[in-house]
Amino acid sequence: MSLFEHPDFDQHEQVSFFHDAESGLSAIIAVHNTKLGASLGGCRMWPYANSQEALTDVLRLSKGMTYKAAMAGLPQGGGKAVIIGNPRHDKTQALMYAMGKAVDTFKGQYVIAEDSGISVQDLQYMATQSHHVAGTSAKFAYDGSPADGNPAPSTAYGVYMGVKAAVEHVMNSSLKGKTVAIQGVGHVGLRLARHLHKAGANLIVADIFNEGVEIAKNELGARVVDPQEIHAMEADVFAPCAMGGAINDKSISEIKAPIIAGAANNQLASKQMDKLLLEKNIVYVPDYVINAGGIIDIYHQRNESSAQALRAQLEQIGDTVKNIITRSQTEKKPSEEVANILAEEKFKFS
The missing domain is CATH 3.40.50.720 (NAD(P)-binding Rossmann-like Domain)
Structure with missing residues (x-):
């Protein structure tokens, strides 16, 4: 099945596939809509059964981020990233570096953040390769407690x-x-x-x-x-x-x-x-x-x-x-x- 015929493709602006043999990275980044501003969305690492399952997830998630930002009244668009792999066994520092490089290819039109399987430390590794990483630290928490960037x-x-x-x-x-x-x-x-x-x-x-x-x-x-x-x-x-x-x-x-x-x-x-x-x-x-x-x-x-x-x-x-x-x-x-x-x-x- 091609991307444009995928049932969850919804006029996404950009969908990019990344593979890095050295680190083992297999990832997809999808930008759905940037009319209100640059897209922002978390990175999910999950042991998807296959790339088709990962594509379905990232298409649906990135679209959801567009709607989420709009309903929240935020001046930003929707995007999402998925890494194929088990975060408990397959995650390495090199993998996060490679993901940061992938994010940087979007030149700011996609800003990556935390989601299932990804920690603040992982984002900090990505941030060594790209300026377009959110959630690496925080200035405050809603309840006044210590904040580390985890949303x-x-x-x-x-x-x-x-x-x-x-x-x-x-x-x-x-x-x-x-x-x-x-x-x-x-x-x-x-x-x-x-x-x-x-x-x-x-x-x-x-x-x-x-x-x-x-x-x-x-x-x-x-x-x-x-x-x-x-x-x-x-x-x-x-x-x-x-x-x-x-x-x-x-x-x-x-x-x-x-x-x-x-x-x-x-x-x-x-x-x-x-x-x-x-x-x-x-x-x-x-x-x-x-x-x-x-x-x-x-x-x-x-x-x-x-x-x-x-x-x-x-x-x-x-x-x-x-x-x-x-x-x-x-x-x-x-x-x-x-x-x-x-x-x-x-x-x-x-």
């Missing part, structure tokens, strides 16, 4: 504000006593769990790795279930916080939670899931709306700003979520369709 705390706080807003709007209730099923308790999911626990929510968690699960169980009193069953739990909110495609042909009939709101990108396996969720009276909070905290953080770090200004914009995510849910219910349109219309008004017709 995960801001992403988690933004998701928390979105979950809180959805529960308030749909159930006319606080989070106290509500049950949230979190699929994936990594850098963002575990932080989200802590926010929810502090707000009085009950937690059910699952992950393919044990570290976060054990912390959630011992520190937060979370109930642990099998990763293949987490979506079907009796809960008030299902929060996908792992890889994409959590809402698919199989899982959609098994989801019992009346609200879906989580940190994962590309939660809908296909466009039709949005409509099917509406028909099932399940309120879906579009992923690129609720998980925008990371790019909001990076924007504030790269410009003259403050912890207070960052926190205020993160908390606006809750207001945006309520607005989208209201319009979805009033107009009887799927929530992602509503969000897409609002985003496209900004980057297509500005």
